[in-house]
Amino acid sequence: MYLNEYKHVHGLTSSNDHVMEKWLEREINLARNIQTKLLNGSIPSIRDAEIQGISIPARLIGGDYYDFYPLENDKVRIVIGDVMGKGIPAAMLMILTRGAFRSAAESTKGPAETLTAMNKALCQDLRLLKSFVTLFCADWNPITNVLTYASAGHNMPLLVKGKEKKVMELPKALGIMVGAFTDHVYEEKRVELEENDTVFFYTDGIVEAENKDREQFKRERLINTLLQHLDKNVDEIGKHVVEAIHTFTEGVPQKDDITMVILKVNKKSDMTKTNFSFISSKE
């Protein structure tokens, strides 16, 4: 009697567990779809440059983030960030960060102002959740060829000089991660880019990727890879970086999310012709 009851209860429990597992699996997949769709949004076609973003989560869902926001006069605002933690909790905060970026990008004049507004909007929630986000925000202006940028505790992107065939870090812009101090004001820096220059924005998952001997990929390997492929387009550069990391790690499971945004400056288009054809087509 007891045994039968136990079997019945046990049967119910395992069937409930099974149902629960199915629900969880389905919901994780749905959450992953939402995140993938939001993260892999449309890449804007920008004047006189090409841009690409790649994000590979360490788990089913990631906490890294990148986004683009078209501004007036063909300018584009770029953001890349790393939310503390991994998996579903980080993904939830990443969605919050995306919302803050989208509304701040609309109403602010430059990247430093965007980060200040995002920090103001997110700080209270992040402090409550004992979390933070590192962010790097930049505006690319194809008319002046100037990249204006600000950082919230994020690593500086690498600048690949196409003509000189050398790689350097962008001059440091000071700023503390989002979620630390409510009224933090971010420093803004600018750099003039030339034709064939590439800016490689990335998260620490790339340089901290480890092989089986626990060696890290490090910035030097990343720089070498970028130098080897500096003549390629952004899609190819991205693929080669991912490939170089995979070759180096030799199948060791990825510990952290890997995310990169690549901006490459192309030859200046002839604006007189563009304007003329625009007027012609209107007529």
Added chain:
Amino acid sequence: MFSYELVQDGQSVTIYFKGDLDIEVTEIMEEIIQELQFFETIHINLSEVLFVDSTGIGLLINLVNTLKQENKHVMISGTQPEVEEVFKIIQLKEILGEEIFVK
């Protein structure tokens, strides 16, 4: 694999962190916070930490802030160059206060 060791000296304690400071430390950090409640001065030694990621930094910030809120005197020492580099990027000294980092 992360572990820690406490060396007590009256009301002071030195806690030696050993291993990677990353997401795997989340639950252990709760345990550490409980253990450190009993001391007035806490010295966090990071000489055996060779890897820290953003989650690990977050855990360290939470640990220091929780202890500071309880008016405990906290110090961090023994930071390895690789870890120091990550602290610099994130500007950890500005966040936690330069005075807590000792040699």
